[in-house]
Amino acid sequence: MAAGLKAMARRRAPAPAAGPPASITAPKSDRANLLDLSGKHALIIGVANKRSIAWAIAQALSRSGVRIALTYPSARLEENVRELAASLDNPLVLPCDVAVDQQIVELGAAIDGEFGGLDFFVHGAAFARAEELDAPFSQTTREGFRIALDVSAYSFIALARAVRPLMQKRGGGSMLTLTYLGSERVFKNYNVMGVAKAALEASVRYLAAELGADNIRVNAISAGPIKTLAAMGISGFSSILGVYRERSPLGRNIDASEVADAAVFLLGPGGRAITAEVLMVDAGFHAVGLV
Ligand SMILES: NC(=O)c1ccc[n+]([C@@H]2O[C@H](COP(=O)([O-])OP(=O)(O)OC[C@H]3O[C@@H](n4cnc5c(N)ncnc54)[C@H](O)[C@@H]3O)[C@@H](O)[C@H]2O)c1
Secondary structure, three states, X not given: OHHHHHHHXXXXXXXXXXXXXXXXXXXXXOHHHHHOOOOOEEEEEOOOOOOOHHHHHHHHHHHOOOEEEEEEOOHHHHHHHHHHHOOOOOOEEEEOOOOOHHHHHHHHHHHHHHHOOXXXXXXXXXXXXXXXHXXXXXXXXXXXXXXXXXXXXXXXXXXXXXHHHHHHHOOOEEEEEEEOHHHOOOOOOOOHHHHHHHHHHHHHHHHHHHHHHHOEEEEEEEEOOOOOOOHHHOOOHHHHHHHHHHHOOOOOOOOHHHHHHHHHHHHOHXXXXXXXXXXXXXXXXXXXXXX
8 A cells, every 4th residue: 555655656746847858849939930931941852843742842841931952863854853943042953863872872961061951851752663553463573562662662761861960960850751541541553552651651650759869850741642743653543533522521632732731830840749640631531431
């Protein structure tokens, strides 16, 4: 009994007055300033053209005062990316094929040289070979599996490792990747990409657990279907759009600017207590069974 009371007393000991470390408390700004990210720097991977979700995020961050670095994976896409970047304020444009370790290391060094650190990292790279998406799932090849998981999931880990020291210089930062509900449920023709997204979402949790000590948050946005270059590689994509319109609670599809607004919230001070999270931005489709 006495031992039990002692244990209770120990449990009831007053909590230390300190509260959360100063570095992760809200800035003393008022709420109107939650969207003011002036002076911050972001690396955004995954802009291919003006329909890219990553491009919508780049524009939204830029409107909030963030200086942006964009990347292109190959010479074929460089001109596109440079043209888009020209509409941003003082952008940095660098090469990075996320399947090549050396390019990731060089990207980190180039960004550090120019920005002297980094506040935000947005990962919007994904790829699977057309044949893996078209064939029945059981026909997934070893090489097709490797490529999809490498580009779409492992690259987030490798890039997180490269930008971590840059975020440490700033006393913390925020990372965000883009995923899809195909990680949890079966969608026709999504196939190996669903497996890659499951690995990506698990990586978000493991990275968040490790990088929290550096005041770095790691999250994902799971977006509803949007007509982009990557999406058009999935046969029957238009019919997926129709199903979402019909069944989602909001009765409509979403657009990239809506993902971008959620991204600015999650990356910025509004999301300061959120990490290891997969935020659904899909008009509520994920919640619906049979209604
Ligand atoms: N469009 C959708 O319906 C939808 C829904 C949910 C999630 N997502 C995800 O959003 C992210 C962005 O896709 P999107 O729909 O904007 O299409 P997108 O085609 O515009 O973007 C995909 C990007 O991946 C890049 N990429 C592919 N291989 C690469 C490599 N080796 N190195 C560097 N970059 C590489 C491409 O260059 C492109 O910029 C992807 O992760 C995608 O899975 C898309």
